[in-house]
Amino acid sequence: MQITLNGEPYELDQPLSVDDLLARLDLDPRRVAIEYNLSIIRRPVWPQTIVQEGDRLEIVNFVGGG
Template identity: 35%
Template sequence: MQVVINGRPHQASGAMSLAQAVALLTTAASGVAAAVNGEVVRRPAWESTPLADGDQVEVLTAVQGG
């Protein structure tokens, strides 16, 4: 299946959780938020949130600004 993570297509050979998708980008233990198809998923639920073909995943963190 293919998911889009922060705008980039990613091919997954088998099942993939949101936690696995986030781990492709960062290992930070805090300060990161993730959304699937525009819906925020709270961190404790990342492991138990499976991704489906075509899902759009956004992973954000804080940067200098404002």
């Protein structure tokens, strides 16, 4: 199945939770914020939010800026 992750196509073998996706991407969950199909999803619902075929995710963090 394919999702769109940060604007790029991304392949997954099967649906998985947002938590598991972060682990797979080796991202520190405390450092990021996630938009799931154009809505913010808050940390508490990451474990029960299952990423499905065609979903669009934006995973962001803070970088240097003015």
